[in-house]
Amino acid sequence: MKEDNVPERAIGVFDSGVGGLTVFKELMHRLPGEELIYLGDTARVPYGTKSPATVLRYALEAAAFLVEKKVKMLVVACNTASSVALAALEERFNLPVIGVIEPGARKAVAITRSRRVGVIGTEGTVKSGAYTRAIQNLDAAVEIHSTPCPLFVPLAEEGWAEHPVALLTAQEYLGPLAGAGIDTLVLGCTHYPLLKNTLHQVLGPAVELVDSAEETALNVARVLADRGLTRRDPPGPPRFFVSDIPTRFERVGGAFLGTPLQGVEQVTLD
Amino acid sequence: MKEDNVPERAIGVFDSGVGGLTVFKELMHRLPGEELIYLGDTARVPYGTKSPATVLRYALEAAAFLVEKKVKMLVVACNTASSVALAALEERFNLPVIGVIEPGARKAVAITRSRRVGVIGTEGTVKSGAYTRAIQNLDAAVEIHSTPCPLFVPLAEEGWAEHPVALLTAQEYLGPLAGAGIDTLVLGCTHYPLLKNTLHQVLGPAVELVDSAEETALNVARVLADRGLTRRDPPGPPRFFVSDIPTRFERVGGAFLGTPLQGVEQVTLD
Incomplete structure (x- = not known):
């Protein structure tokens, strides 16, 4: 993978919906030199009331989308998904996976x-x-x-x-x-x-x-440094993807991110 | 379809989760001679906060599952799905579709x-x-x-x-x-x-x-009578299917159905 210049890749963050934006906000704040991609699985939100097997399936699909975008690290910004899917994500994908x-x-x-x-x-x-x-x-x-x-x-x-x-x-x-x-x-x-x-x-x-x-953002910074993955070039702007139409995510998400949300793209995960 | 003896087929009812059981309860009460199948899309619940396009896609998949089970009629026991998907369901499937x-x-x-x-x-x-x-x-x-x-x-x-x-x-x-x-x-x-x-x-x-x-159940009875679809043989017991594991559906659903729920089967819709 060396020829790809892995440190210049983005960090992929996913959650069931808008909640993970509280983590994303902290990442933007603490790691301004990193490029960030967010994915909210708004077509299937919430994860918190669903079974471990179903949450695991959704988490694998969300992670696969981000891996397809060539991210250098996965941040599982969802407690429910972190609780049940972390080991499986580490096993499936060959890159660092950070939970909350x-x-x-x-x-x-x-x-x-x-x-x-x-x-x-x-x-x-x-x-x-x-x-x-x-x-x-x-x-x-x-x-x-x-x-x-x-x-x-x-x-x-x-x-x-x-x-x-x-x-x-x-x-x-x-x-x-x-x-x-x-x-x-x-x-x-x-x-x-x-x-x-x-x-x-x-x-x-x-x-x-x-x-x-906050602790998750510090952990991300530590792992990037330890593995020589810290980005050197100026990053592009953060990108946001959701699995349902963006309207509600943009409206509700602003309060979680602490800044207005626009330009969110819809994608299909299943 | 005549050779299949359509009146002896079951009525298929679907909802995003447990809510439609209030309709199902009324159908059980008012149409004791009919065989009933319930499908709750618990892996993707709720529908009420999602976009019309996503709800339409889910409703078509839920209905396809019931049609596969050879039901004679579809009851959309979900207001959100009835609001956005009724016409499309009628167009796609060749059987009566009743909304709420x-x-x-x-x-x-x-x-x-x-x-x-x-x-x-x-x-x-x-x-x-x-x-x-x-x-x-x-x-x-x-x-x-x-x-x-x-x-x-x-x-x-x-x-x-x-x-x-x-x-x-x-x-x-x-x-x-x-x-x-x-x-x-x-x-x-x-x-x-x-x-x-x-x-x-x-x-x-x-x-x-x-x-x-209550009104929906009366409507179902009326349509069955009008179309000569009223069942004559004694019906089998009601069957329940969900798209996530049944545990939570069985626990929460009892209050909606007014009677304990058991023997719920898990299926895949997407």
């Missing part, structure tokens, strides 16, 4: 003092036990309290992340966690950073919220 | 006295304008107030249809409708019948809620 679970777990273990960590995510992510495994691999003494929060995704997509409905929902979901003495909460879904204010209102300011996006 | 829009519209026009009708549904259904067209075709003088209620689907699937979160959400969505003098509200999504108590709490007992399921 490991970076979030590492940060949580680094900052907790009470050694009691909360984890919230989709049904699929929580059921997979991926965060529990990742955290306990790093420190078996950490006590983990995890709970699925299925309504947080539609609330964030509705633009209601700070609405009284979101507050009431968070009180219901997080009540048991608030009583468990956690000092750290892993936001195990890329939509959840939008709910930070609401989560702080329920858990109090003393509980630290771990957003994997 | 027309029956709901007919009932609303029949019962409204104030001639002011509310319509709630998914983003896709409301944007399509299908209810507005259907109601105004029947009576151009009826004033229609429609609004999308995207969070009602995840709330019903979470089992929170009568939770304080659902009440607060309904107050937010229906505030404008409550002030518009409507006396009839069309539940333009198969999930919404589960929220009837909550909707009555917000709109008051005087507003009539139109659930298409």
